[in-house]
Amino acid sequence: NAGVTQTPKFRILKIGQSMTLQCAQDMNHNYMYWYRQDPGMGLKLIYYSVGAGITDKGEVPNGYNVSRSTTEDFPLRLELAAPSQTSVYFCASTGQGYGYTFGSGTRLTVV
Amino acid sequence: TQLLEQSPQFLSIQEGENLTVYCNSSSVFSSLQWYRQEPGEGPVLLVTVVTGGEVKKLKRLTFQFGDARKDSSLHITAAQPGDTGLYLCAGFDLYNFNKFYFGSGTKLNVKP
Numbered sequence: 001n002a003g004v005t006q007t008p009k010f011r012i013l014k015i016g017q018s019m020t021l022q023c024a025q026d027m028n029h030n031y032m033y034w035y036r037q038d039p040g041m042g043l044k045l046i047y048y049s050v051g052a053g054i055t056d057k058g059e060v061p062n063g064y065n066v067s068r069s070t071t072e073d074f075p076l077r078l079e080l081a082a083p084s085q086t087s088v089y090f091c092a093s094t095g096q097g098y099g100y101t102f103g104s105g106t107r108l109t110v111v
Numbered sequence: 112t113q114l115l116e117q118s119p120q121f122l123s124i125q126e127g128e129n130l131t132v133y134c135n136s137s138s139v140f141s142s143l144q145w146y147r148q149e150p151g152e153g154p155v156l157l158v159t160v161v162t163g164g165e166v167k168k169l170k171r172l173t174f175q176f177g178d179a180r181k182d183s184s185l186h187i188t189a190a191q192p193g194d195t196g197l198y199l200c201a202g203f204d205l206y207n208f209n210k211f212y213f214g215s216g217t218k219l220n221v222k223p
Contacts, residue, residue, distance in 0.1 A: 033211070042117075042199055042215040043154075058210075090153050099144050100201070100211060102153030 002026050006091050006103035013081040013110045021076040021106050023091030029101075031094045032074040033058075034066065036087040037105075043090065049074055081110045114138055115202055115214035123220040127189050132217045134200035135182045141203050143176055143183045144211070148197040190221045 007022045025032065030051045035043040035058075045058030049068040063085055065077040074093075078085060088107050092100040115136045124130055134143070142161045146154035158167050160176035160183060167174045171194075173186040187194055197218050201211040 035213075040216075040218065043213040045210065045212075048210065092153075094211075099156040099159050100146075100154070102155070104153050105151075 004091055004093055004101050004103035006089075006106050008106060009104065010107050011109070013078075013108065015081060015083065015110060017081050018077070018079050019081070019108075021078075021089055021091075021108075023074045023076065023103060024072050025074075025091075025093040025101070026072065027093060027095065027101065028071060029093035029095045030071065032068065033092045033094075033100070034064070034074070034076045035090045035092065036060065036085075037090060038087050046076065046089075078108075083110050086110045114212040115200055117198075117200060117214035117217050119217060120215065121218050121220075123222065124190055126191055126221055126223050128221075130187050130190055130219070132185045132187075132198055132219075133182070134184070134214050136202060136212075137181065138202065138204075138212075139180050140212075141180075141206075143180070143203065144201045145174055145183070145185055146199040146201065148199060148216075149195075154197075154199055187219075190219075192221050192223050195219055195221050 004025045033048040034046040044060045047066040049055045055066050088105045090105050091103045094100050118133045144159045145157045148154040158174045163178045163180045165176045171188045175184050197216045199216045200214045
């Protein structure tokens with residue numbers, strides 16, 4: 001099925017470790033986004049991209065990095081994991097601004 | 112600063128009751144979306160409203176976009192346990208790199 005695919009679904013990291021959250025979409029959407037959602041809360045924008053080779057910071061970019069080498073892929077990198085980064089991470093894409101398609105999320109715990 | 116304010120934050124009602132959720136902002140948006148999110152899943156788009164004053168219906172759900180395109184409401188008639196979830200509104204800023212701004216959500220629990 002067409003959509004946004006995120007991997008992994010779950011991950012436990014130790015403080016100071018690094019990891020990359022993968023996100024891929026097959027809808028040829030130009031716009032892609034990374035959000036984090038803390039328990040019982042709404043979504044906060046981490047980074048976004050308006051096309052291959054173009055990325056920009058959202059509301060809460062500290063501690064994260066992104067790249068967009070292709071239209072399909074938008075990985076999110078955590079370099080030095082901290083407990084404050086424990087959250088659920090959602091990747092989303094949109095073509096024309098008429099609503100996001102979300103991935104199913106990556107639940108990350110930093111201990 | 113929260114760009115979109117949702118109210119109420121929590122709502123617990125009995126099956127069959129009606130309810131309204133509000134999404135308010137001081138900013139004008141090109142369009143506004145409503146999403147429902149169930150535990151362990153990503154948000155799923157319910158509706159997009161674009162024109163000021165627009166009303167859209169999706170079965171028992173009625174969505175309205177304010178005339179000035181700064182606010183929206185979601186009304187559910189005869190709520191059912193299957194309506195339980197987190198309802199999120201998101202405003203779309205066409206002039207700011209196509210960014211969506213999300214409200215903090217309304218957690219709805221419909222008891223049988």
